[in-house]
Amino acid sequence: MTKLNKLVVATMAAFLFAQASTGLAQAAKGDQGPDWSKYQGYSGKLGYANDKFVLIQPGGTYGGTYIDQLTYQSQVNVAKANGLKVHHYLWYGVGGSSELGVKAVDRYMPRIQSNAPKGSIVALDYEDGASGNVKANTDAVLAGMDRVASYGYTPMYYSYKPFTLAHIDYRRIIQRYPNSLCIAAYPNYSVTPKPNYAVFPSMDGIGIWQFTSTYTAGGLDGNVDLTGITDNGYSKQPSKPVTPPSNNNQVANQDYAQNGTFTTNTTVNVRSGIANNSPVVATYAPGESLNYNHIYIVNGVVKGRYTSYSGQTRYASMGYIPGESFGKRSTISDNHTYTIKNGDSFWSIANMLGINMYSLAAKNGKNINSTIYSGQIILY
Template sequence: MKQNKLIGLGVATMAAFLLLSVNTAEAARTDMVDVSNHNGYMNVSDWTGMRDKYGVKSMVTKISEGTFYKDYTAANNIATAKQAGIYQNGYHFARYKTAAQAESEANYAATLAKQDGLPNNAVLVTDVEAAEQQYTPLTTNDYNNFIFMSTVQKYGYRTDIYTSGSWMNNIMTVKPGTGWIASYPYVVGDKQWYTGNHAWQFSSTQNFAGTTAVGNFDVSQLNDDFYTGGQNTKPVNPVTPPVTNNNQVANQDYAQTGTFTANTTVNVRSGVANNAPIVATYAPGQSLNYNHIYIVNGVVKGRYTSYSGQTRYASMGYIPGGSFGKRSAVSNSRTYTVRYGDSFWSIANRLGINMNSLAAKNGKTINSIIYPNQQLMY
């Protein structure tokens, strides 16, 4: 949660990672994002970018705090998430120390949630991380949380507890199979924490590069469908989002070569920009040999030369995010299948190499006869 960093929680800086290595460990998934006034008014394009590029499928927006604060961005953020097809939830920052205060805060939060348009059956979470609970006995916190949650349920909402890993079953009880737990490792890598709970919040500094969403966000991995109302929580193959910038250039580039084998339909563009015209696609299982890597607003592009001799750029994945296929090293000797009407001159021109070197590598001269379907190394 943005407003109050979890008390007693050692917040660590997440290590950045690059999807250029073939065997990069899979990081925790960005299944759910929580937002508040600190993130401002979210647009539909913010949510669709998160959805399409990072697999976000659920959101939690701050509704209220105590009985004195209403988050002014909640109604907008619920509405825009709904338009983008993102499942909507809300949270209340708890200040209660007694059962009476818990009931009052629950009525306050649920009433505002209704006003803000939070749909029935959404989750309205109690965010329990304040000093009021830190110095209250565990049994009292448990009872107060019970009162809050049972009161909220009367409004047609499902409920859950958000707290830190260091507070869970220490400051309050979080039953197995419930709870949204925050704990930020130094390096996420392939760690899988709190898999016995509904959700694990693993970072408060996620940046959604390549989308219209600006700033750092709290992100969580979902371990079941509690926060998606039954929607599938497995990782999805993202699709390329619309881009409005017509003058994109590569943010980074790498002199790498290799073979890329698609595991989903991959767009091929005539230029390196994300909005360059799509001129071809690769189906799952099809491969290409790339001769350079570019990163354009978080999209990884593999450059290659087409059979027609044109330079093409295939979308290979996102940073951070996911890969659209498998990448592996390619041998120095690649092969070209001769087509009817080919000559050493036309092939060399198509591949962007010297025709004398091409012929010599195959034990021939440029005057040698070549035949359709013959394999030439280059």
Template sequence: MKKNKLMKLVVATMAAFLMFPIGSVAAARTDMVDVSNHNGNMYVSDWTGMRDKYGVKSMVTKISEGTFYKDYTAANNIATAKQAGIYQNGYHFARYKTAAQAESEANYAATLAKQAGLPNNAVLVTDVEATEQQYTPLTINDYNNFIFMSTVQKYGYRTDIYTSGSWMNNVMTVKPGTGWIASYPYVVGDKQWYTGNHAWQFSSAQNFAGTTAVGNFDVSQLNDDFYTGGQNTKPVNPVTPPATNNNQVANQDYAQNGTFTANTTVNVRSGVANNAPIVATYAPGQSLNYNHIYIVNGVVKGRYTSYSGQQRYASLGLIPGQSFGTRTTTTTSRHYTIQYGDSFWSIANKLGVNMYTLAVNNGKNINAMIYPGQTLSY
């Protein structure tokens, strides 16, 4: 995290002694990259290059700072990482010194995270390294961090603490098995630091040679699957050729009757596929009565019968993401059939629901085994 006084001295010292680029050292893995306005808007090709050439599987983008700063790159960087199959997380640069300030900053950060498209169950980190905490007693810092994190969780996010190795358990407490810790050795070599925490940030000077990503990046090694939502393997490249109208089918569908009123121009297609021909549009304020819902690669479709008796499919919104209007439903029966490679995280992210609630409502916990063909209710 390209942040401030606490880390600048460490970064400068490291840069002076570093004899070769971090990318050439095999010991520390570039599992996770964090970005902010310092890095600008990231492209899908940046993430896919990091993923395919360096094994990056997770990202953390700056969301906010205090209650006064919104990072203008967050929405783009979340969207492009998602397209590349990189797990998305966010962080908030903490300025709080009191519990009231911590609560205000948590509400501010979580609200902006929602606006930026950070998905449910992602990690929204409190980045604690400012002078406001440096001169605050440990017990007060601990309580303030607790207030921030418990408030963020009310928005459906998981949370964690980012700080430096020198501050951990000195300026604030980081419980074993938690925490994202920054500490930059002069030469990484075969060192393995902070293996008892979720992640170790070992450099702020990573260059991703051979990719379209330009500049230096903060990189971390992950010690568990906390920052990948339970997915501890390298993401599979999600880019596939567009399906034809005949073989692109719904990932999920369920019976629902209701009325949809558009708040933007909505496309109506002749088939359920996202690339089926557009045969009509609905203008803002116009309504339709639908009788079935389909979800095709994240696009929500409402089926209705046209005046000519033809089945038509209107785009109602995205999952997870924005709605293209408002829905008033009359009957709902929602089920999802587990597919090969699914996890509770991937299913929850696809459906836009809370991962823990999904598991509990089906008599399971998030670590339970699930199998293709089983049906989940939500």
């Protein structure tokens, strides 16, 4: 992403970070990678041999003036030659104008579509030029993210915490697009090959943390994937909607799935937000495995939409956290339990469940710095 002009130092206390659990759906949790703009030249700048992804900028807009990155195509070629998953970001200097935002996305999506699979990330880099109207700024960001989603890609919002808190209602963003924040916060300008979680920018909904601007000597932005979002477009390709054949014995309009795989009775359209008209992020054909990164999570509840055999669209509130086996469920309890595993912290548990870590701790009569033990059962 465009080099930040500000060093962002978070002021929260240090906390433990749980390592990624095994399984294909979570394969990218903890993966790292750089981002490139024209400052990295025509060949980009590689970070480390174990990097898995890169975010590349094809260009962007400054108040309606477009600046294309001449380095873009060759950087894409270098990234692919080095086996990196290619994701994108756009400089999004639109202020409070939704119209400018939509035009910018429309301008660059054809280039992106020719270089990265559907489902991959397109982040909007909004860190300068905000208007004085928080609602208008947020509307403009959401308009661009909605436009990205309409093309079949994964939208993200990129900035840094102080700017976001001053100019954006970020909770509106994560309500519609959970875990869609890419937030920068650095401890210093020393070479930092691994994230220092003592300076994590404590906010809900962070999917990618840009933890340094000096990933390698000489300067390079370094990012860590906290949720597996960089698998999007690579381990799971959005598919075309499938209309199941008629079956008179099928009981229509049921809200259920089993063992992480939707039954042969339903085609599932996963939406990017709660509203019925929110964009479809992915469509799962009968029998396809569910990739939870495409599911949105509200207060720890996994939700999706599906089309039944009868052709009706149904809203499924399944009430399960990622990784649990799905079974038939018609009601959702206000209280769920979680068994603490070795290395867990309130932050890592809350991030996995999609809830606020302070509320999680308080619900269990603790604060975020309280000691928790493997095998302990907590409520959420």
